[in-house]
Amino acid sequence: MVVSALERKNKIIFMKLGIDIGGTFTDFVIFENNSSQLYFAKTLTTYPDPTKGIFNGIRELEEKFGFVVRDMDDIVHGTTLVTNAVIERKGAKTAFITTKGFEDVLEIGREMRYDIYDIFLTMPKPLVPRNLRIGVAERVDTHGNVITPLEKNDLQAITDSLKENDIEAVGICLLNSFANINHEKALGNYLSENVPDIYYSLSSEIMPEIREYERSSATAMNAYVQPITDKYLKDFEFQLKAFGFKGNINIMISSGKLTTIDGARKSPIHLLESGPAGGAMAGVFYGRQLQEENLLCFDMGGTTAKACVIYEGKPEITNHFEAARVKRFKKGSGLPVRIPVIDLIEIGAGGGSIARVNTIGLLTVGPDSASSTPGPACYNLGGENPTVTDADLVLGYLNADYFLGGEMTLSVAAARQAIKNKLADPLGISIEEAAMGIHKIVNENMANAARVHVLEKGMDPRHFNMIGFGGAGPVHSFGVAKLLNVKRLIIPVGAGVTSALGFLVSPVASEKIRSHIAELNQLDWSEINDFLEDMEKSGYEFLFKSGIPAKDGSVQRIADMRYSGQGHEITIELPHGKLNEDSIAEIKRRFVKEYEFRYNRSIEGIPLEMVTWRVVVQGPIPKMAVKQFSNTSSDADAYKGIRKVYFEETGYLECLVYDRYALKPNEKFNGPAIIEETESTTVIGINSIIHMDTQKNIIIDLNT
């Protein structure tokens, strides 16, 4: 469809484009408000220059649907660029400036091992090596009082050494800078005057929170990825403009919000989890559409599965995040970054996860993966290890001739052979039993991790319905839902491009953070009101710059609090308006309520302590009244045939296979069933009722 100039001018048509660059694919989603339709496209991610892939996709959109970029009003983008740079250590040559005597804090970390029994473990190397960490004479105390003034005479020598070492970026993190930012600011100013070509990041801007190692780590990482992100975003913007694009560009960040190009260039670490955050926000969107307030989002791809909780229509946010773990999925083995991220657990369970018999003769699956080369045995690319995908193929869940819509043919024989050699023969069981074993164990691993994740939040997984997406998600969701005693499972339309879709339904927002630690009963309320107002004001300024008028903005003021003496903080929303002595009772009430919800108890007689203050100023949540999804309408018969499919309870069954695109709204039938689409296959076991809703989401009720 081509949009006429008149339509554009009169704003009859409004179009938004979401672009998500993932490890393997770059996904595109267009929402067009006139017909309320969504359009999807997918291209391969191009290396080393991923912008090339974007423009391949843009061309595809034009060919397929007639859309041109210059007609777009908004573009929202997310990328794995930052994550990959940290994992592959491909960031800039970075130096780190800190208080003299504390140069090694970045390397020493928290002194704790992430694996108790592995004496051969390695800790993550710091992003800035010891010879590029520089101490300056200065010291501020915990209250922000200057104990040792910044030694200006040292600065010349520092800039000289930066130049000598060809440093591209500098992270600056001084002790207690969350309480007094002046020394960091002075250092930053000196650098911008004397070495204007070197990027610098100040910890008091990146992560103004107490805890020097975590703050240093975040600051060093921000500096490390800043030059490449800056260059990338400049190119991205430039090329879009060259295509005639005149609208807004926003960037997806880890907390499920959007920032501006400038915001992203300043704090690129916020881009770390943009893809998964998009997936979670898509979950929020589907939830709203389906009127499901509490959802467990389950996303399973080639190497990992992710789960996150949406509670009362909102994703859970955490401030604990680790990038680039040296031991996959092991908590504590990565570099900490205390930024707000959507709280997702990552599990080493994907289509490529390898199954084996362990030292004590038990079947185990993952966390290592056959990835895309050599890939699962059934890809016939030389992989000899049986994987989850091989099991799914042997069990009849996947269609050998319709993998990725038929782009790839899978070899059942190779899958059977790998399972026979490595598992069935050594264990003395049949190939089908071994395949079912893989399928069950990987489901069990995911359900266990999801259960712990939900329980950690003080919630009960049985009170949630589940939504499943990702390439392998629809294949395994039914099994996982059964293990979690979930009553209803939803496989949404567009399950293959969820992140990009999530970008389009996320609000623009700014989050300001401040550490100010004091007991609730001993706060100086005028000081608190002052800084909360400042934070709010700069949030509104950000919105204004993003083109959102103040009247459309909303404010959320949040405090991280704890019982004095405890280590875990919980987050509560502060009452509106000016705070004073009279607010104490209400804040306390909110804290106790939340604490009881999380831990089923509260504690008398222990004072409450405020730790971190956050002010989120956000624009409106984009409304998308989707009526229809493209590539979903077809007049063909949905019934594709019958195939032999293995279910745990029954063994092989003759199972009906449907074409998802041809299923009609409000169709209803019983499981077991297989529903095929290009990016995935939905597997539905016995004792279930399937129904297509008006938007053609697959709704599955489990009768357990």
Place this chain on the structure above:
Amino acid sequence: MENVKTTFDPIALSILWSRLISIVDEAGTTLQRTSFSTVTRESNDFAVVLMDKKGRSIAQSSVSVPSFLGVLPILTKALLADYFPLETWKEGDVVMTNDPWLCAGHKPDIGIVSPIFYQKQLIGFIGTIAHSPDMGGVLWGAGSRDLYEEGLMVPPTKLISEGKPNKTLFNILEVNVRAAHQTIGDIKAQIAANDQGIKSLHKLIEENQLTDLQDLADAVIEASEKAMREALLAAPDGSYQYSYDTDGDGLGNGCHFEITINIKGDEIHADYTGTSGAHPLSINAVLNYTFAYTAYPIKCTFSPDVPNNDGSFYPIKVTAPKGCLVNAQKPSPLGARNITGNMLHSVVFGALAKAVPEQVQADCGSACWCIVLNGEHKGKEFVEYFFLNGGYGARPNMDGEHVLSFPTNVANVPIEVLETDIAVLVTEKSLLPDSGGKGQYRGGLGQRFSFKNVGEQSLNISLLTEKTKTPAKGILLGGDGEMGSLEIIPHREFPPKGLDKLHPGEELVLTLPGGGGYGDPAKREKTFIQEDKILGYIS
């Protein structure tokens, strides 16, 4: 490879086993997130163990520190044999004790055991053990003269009977400990953790149509035992000796360790005959604790990947003469027994290096140094614990990591948090160049940490240091790590272990030891040496 012979196939057992571990981890999460004790919460100084009705452990929380290895089943078996026979347990009971000989070797470690009933039948037990914020007595450390100065001891007692709390015991606790709200809060967190475990276990039983735990317990115990036995079988039989010295009080009254490890077929026996007698400082270890810290390096060496349960420990025997440093008897003081326990890996690895050199590491710059400060801040009394670690021992194929906790696993307290909590100013925290033992693979570097009392009042300080007179030993021709040291400015005598005061304006400078090296230093690759120089790890 032979499969485990059980009523469970390898798939069902794999699934049920990971569920069992998931259940104790869920319970551990509940405990950790609601506890006050810094050591419980930041340092995983707790364990949750699921046991069968004989008190044999089936699954243990996966992040727990080694000090609790095997302790809860020993406790539960003792409860069944000597205190509460099987038939006397009722649904809703909870038993508590902190008897060091039954639990983990000093009074702050509280054991809480709950029976698990299913359809009115007792099918097993779940227990937690955790380091409580306080149990009364003198400030925690090496300073107590006997057991009685170390606070309140609660013999095994029903804290809750059929759901009814024992108010007398709660009252006794409340009046005997500092910060009673926190200590009692933590005990309640332990009970909540047990309850969480029971709830999850019920679900597992129902969903899998089991009637009790026995077959499953037998299967996992048998599998873990078999894994350990097979690994031991692969090691050469023989008798391996090692002797080792530690600081003791750091003032001339040191400790000496002798170990003989006998590997015979699929069994291993560690004996400490020849080790020095009880020490006047409270660094004596009970046999439970000695077992835990001896079994730990053995487990790391032979069967690091297989989940722990009773079976892992059947092939391991640990003995020590009664009354010696590592088999302390009443009324030897025990408070800082961790200093001794943290040394046992050095002794065990030293001996095992002669049997399986490719599976062990060189000595670490342990034990973990502990600093406890007590005083008033903003008109309130505080007790602040913090911890510092030395360098990690070199491995057969790589250098030791710098400043890493071993064999315990204790995080440092952030400098900024410390300075917010109390009136101290940290003046340095840095790696210590040249402190790692030389070798084909270098030991990890130690650190320097110094801080000053910037308040107006003197602080009580309890200090535990180690390796200021004795180094972390290198192995297989590897060099020793540099020793640690402590200094107070302005200079005066200061006890390396024990109680003193830190007066306003005084600065304490702590230098922690580096790890030992592995293998002949002459074989170290040139590029490694060069890189060490560039990064300033060596001068």
